[in-house]
Amino acid sequence: MRRAPSPPDLDRLSFVGVTTGQSAATRLFPAWAKELGLHDVELVGHDLPIHAKREQYRDLVERIKSDEHERGALITTHKIDLFEACRDMFDRIDESALLFGETSCLSKCDGILSARATDLVSAGKSLDEFLSRDHFEKTGAEVLCLGAGGSAIAITVHLLGRAARIIVVNRSQGRLDAMRAIHARVNPGAEVVYIRNVDPLMNDALMGKLPAGSLVINATGMGKDTPG
Ligand SMILES: NC(=O)c1ccc[n+]([C@@H]2O[C@H](COP(=O)([O-])OP(=O)(O)OC[C@H]3O[C@@H](n4cnc5c(N)ncnc54)[C@H](OP(=O)(O)O)[C@@H]3O)[C@@H](O)[C@H]2O)c1
Structure with missing residues (x-):
């Protein structure tokens, strides 16, 4: 140290x-x-x-x-x-x-x-800077979140129940299960789909089906910590 x-x-x-x-x-x-x-x-x-x-x-x-x-x-x-x-x-x-x-x-x-x-607070403040509180309500837009680690949990908990639907894609099932357990404690009625996947083509297809105005989040670290 x-x-x-x-x-x-x-x-x-x-x-x-x-x-x-x-x-x-x-x-x-x-x-x-x-x-x-x-x-x-x-x-x-x-x-x-x-x-x-x-x-x-x-x-x-x-x-x-x-x-x-x-x-x-x-x-x-x-x-x-x-x-x-x-x-x-x-x-x-x-x-x-x-x-x-x-x-x-x-x-x-x-x-x-x-x-x-503090991640929930900082993720919420960052999102609220560029996304109005009623954005999802007004547009019916959805959220596609790539990654289910710490930052993805903070961001999705902030959006839980606000977006019509949240789709989460992650490499390992364990992270998806841990995130699902947290979501269930915060808002069991929110619509969240958990998908285990690493195929970028599948991500493209999921993104192609999103309604206009949807939010796509890269919470994988790819493009920063690893190539992507
Ligand atoms: N935590 C924060 O609040 C925070 C704040 C500011 C910036 N950041 C930045 O945000 C990035 C993510 O941070 P984190 O704390 O959330 O990291 P993390 O806990 O390691 O989560 C990253 C997640 O992305 C998944 N993943 C990686 N490559 C993937 C791929 N190709 N397809 C699908 N899933 C993939 C990982 O899956 P598996 O591990 O299941 O394989 C893991 O669940 C980092 O660059 C970090 O520096 C984080």
């Missing part, structure tokens, strides 16, 4: 990822800190391998919990693993973290360590 040197009396916000130094969050942090009025707080990257050992997560969270200069943490790739490893160490867990079984944000206030899952 990489831990950048830091003056001992400076408050710190931990950034838990795989290659945090290359992340946009590292570059954007000074602007966020200024906007939020955070003074004398620095972002400290903690690079852990994917599916790190349970003890690595617990050591890190214990340090965040007990060190008075640690203000909290932003968590990317390790959202699920860290949550599972450290669940008993959090004083508060928000509804989204319990629902999704993950945490992307740890915060400390008056010695209380809270775990939150």
